Amino acid sequence: MSNLKSYYLVGRNTWDETVSYRLNFMVWRLRVVLQLLTTYFLWFTILPSGKYFAGYNQSMMLTYILGTAILSAFILSTRTSSVAEDITQGTLSNYLIRPLNYFWYYFSRDLGDKAMNIVFSIGEISVIVLFFHPPFYIQTNIIYLVVFFISLIFAIVLNFFFNMILSFIGFWSNEVWAPRFIFYILLTFFAGGLFPLDILPRPLFIFFQLLPFPYLLYTPMKLYLGTLNINQSFLSLLIGGLWTIGTWIIAKHIWRKGLKLYGAEGK
């Protein structure tokens, strides 16, 4: 119980940390809004009212784009990039001697960060809705909502372990930023934030579904919209769940291997 409280405090500290650099955070959020506006208006222009694009009408597409924007604020925000710094600068030692689980510590930090991002994200989307009156579909089917929430949890955990694995590169190399740069580029296109992946040619789409990226944004959003049938929904959950467990096992394995190599250089 006291452990749980410690992690809650870690999350709350992250929230407070963000508030202390509020101008910086607001500029960051403004950047997110600009990126969203670019994608939103592109699709708004391509898809005038009454026209279809690869099976999507304007309402469905704009709901998808705005929805993934909210989801990405929640799912993709992370503080785990500093894990690599902890390793390469030797400050990891400070955490290893404390009575806490390093994974849970960073997961709590991530949750604090996500809480702040989601609050701002809802505010921003509300302003966009107020100004541009985009159509927004509210899902009321309880089954779709349940599978959506499960996929959301999978996506958060999957993103966390993915980022931890990327940071663990620090055990072997100081070059930790370059692989993360590639990861973000892949994420931008393959997670489904720019466009729904099912507009891709069929073989490419099937191939992408085998990768972990669609389970971060595309699948949760499609589950929310209820455009997948029950079988497809459960299959998506199953693959997403397997990727989540897979990355968890890989992250734990790399962590153990990395700790054996860790020499606390820099301290």
Add this chain to the structure above:
Amino acid sequence: MVQRENSFRKYIIIWWRFTLEATQIAFASRFGAIIFIIGKLLRFVFLFFFVLLLFSKTSSIAGYSLKQMIFIFLTFNIIDTIPQFLWRDVYRFRGQIVNGYFDHTLLKPMSPLFKSLFGGSDIFDLFILILLCIALYFGFQYAGTIYIQNIILYILLIINACLISLAFHIFVLCLGILTTEVDNAIMLYRDLTQMGKFPIDIYKQPLRGILTFVIPVGIMMTFPAKALMGLVSIQGVIISFLIGGVLVLISLRIWRYSLKHYTSASS
């Protein structure tokens, strides 16, 4: 006159030395260098693929054909890459203010503005720039007849776009001096200009007006390609050059103001 020529030569030699040193640092980790170049290429290829994907399902976007869109996209990438290549040190400037290194810059017998802008050109972007110019050359061949006056105007408007970009880079430097809080200012500039990767015509008013005249992303990114296609009026061209000139003058004034208010608080 002779003195000015000597001074110009001196700065060219200094820039060359800075660039050589920055290149040596960039290639200190060959793994990182290769990953960065691959990442930048992937980002371009994915976005290009996205444009092709859009045109596989629609014949025009905001009235632009595929050919025109490719020109706009290539031009955007060139204008986006030149400042990244030349003025990469701006990305590191805030750090130099915080750790006191800027005091050291002020003591050097050269312009601190020159050092802060040209202190480390990014060789990775030069590779990308060369590839983009080759792609543009093939684009010209594919486009059919293009008038020589349009090509001259195109080149002049690209230079003007670089001047506008220079002004924004100087604004970011000033912000670094006047306030040390904002980490994301240069990335905010990048996101603003990213709104020009598609024709500015896709945005609704008043956003389009703001992006054309207040934050002249349209003038920077869309006007050159439109001029090449003969789609810009003479008034539009004159306004573009006026805005470019005025912004550079204002940025230089603010730079002088910022230097006067530099407190050297960190050292």
